[in-house]
Amino acid sequence: MKHVRLGLIGCGVVGSGVLRVLSDRGGIVGDMLLEPTRIAVKHLSRPRPSYVPREKLTDDWRSVCLADDVDVVIEVMGGVDVAHEVVCTALRAGKPVVTANKALMAAYGPELRAMARQHGVSLRYEASVLGGVPVIHALETYFRVNRITGLRGIVNGTSNYILTRMTQEGASFADALAEAQALGYAEPDPTSDVEGHDAFFKLQVLLQVLGVDTEPLRRGALLPTSGANSAGTRPVAYLAAPREGIAHLTPDDVERARLRGEKLKHVASARWREDGVIEVRVGVESLAPTDPLFGIDGVENALAITGDVVGTVTLTGPGAGALPTASAVLEDVMQWAAVAYAGNDAVEDELGWRLNPSRR
Ligand SMILES: NC(=O)C1=CN([C@@H]2O[C@H](COP(=O)(O)OP(=O)(O)OC[C@H]3O[C@@H](n4cnc5c(N)ncnc54)[C@H](OP(=O)(O)O)[C@@H]3O)[C@@H](O)[C@H]2O)C=CC1
């Protein structure tokens, strides 16, 4: 049995979820023994669940990234600036990294992937989009025959949970948000969820996986009235309308949609145009029962991927929460381990093909 030593940076909702899964299974996942050897947190004295090995806690994340007894660094602390330093430190030290951090990947994805390649190590981020649903894996390894022409989804569990509770139970926005926080769905700062930032980050990560230039999105750039054509070889994405969240919605808005037989949903979408420009929208839509996203309720997420040959394929599943996200994090660890320990180079080639133009 192969022994894989994990260094966790962060032990909140997601980090604790990872430790709970490992504790429940005695560390054995497939043919690997996964052992958390070091765990970095911010507040050493904070109460933790019983399955968190307190003797392994430190408030020095750098020592975890550089430790000889850490084979893989798992970044589940959130935020951007320190997380960026964490991931760069680990990659430069030759450690593979698994992260759940979409804010980080939206801002620094291209740089971090390049750094990982330069140092010959793996960087995986399945948990950053759609929680437990393997959508990044699907986009990286499948859809080669198809030219993708559209992505459309409900990609923020907190917003969907709030809107569902308001629609079905008449709950107040504040109560539903408090529930989403208690259930571990919301970001440490839930403004990111309810103002649409989180969904926007996730769409940027997905577009990056598909080789799209997301730099204008990072700047919040709206589609120029002219001259938006892609001059280069890569498609370029722009916002077709300002990003919108759900925080401005009133109970009356929700009720009016319900009386029409519709539901208000927070939807993120990207549409590929013939001229190489991709139009991105992140905002509220009133969905009719015929819409494939109409039945996606609660913390459930969905992504409809449209290809020119297959038509539309929709992936759905739990979009947030400790265990679904821990599942995605540990699947990434196992994906890396399959390459590193089983010598299965084909897996690495599969996962890297779309990001490395020489493999296209
Ligand atoms: N919650 C979810 O459902 C999902 C979350 N994610 C992503 O996962 C990441 C973590 O989210 P979540 O677990 O909910 O967040 P939490 O706020 O629950 O946990 C954050 C953890 O990071 C630790 N931390 C913060 N700053 C530092 C620091 N400087 N050094 C060391 N540790 C630090 C905190 O320490 P302490 O405990 O001491 O405060 C805490 O343990 C985010 O990027 C989020 O976007 C992705 C998918 C789903």
Ligand SMILES: N[C@@H](CC=O)C(=O)O
């Ligand atoms: N806060 C996020 C967590 C998962 O990415 C959400 O609600 O979707």
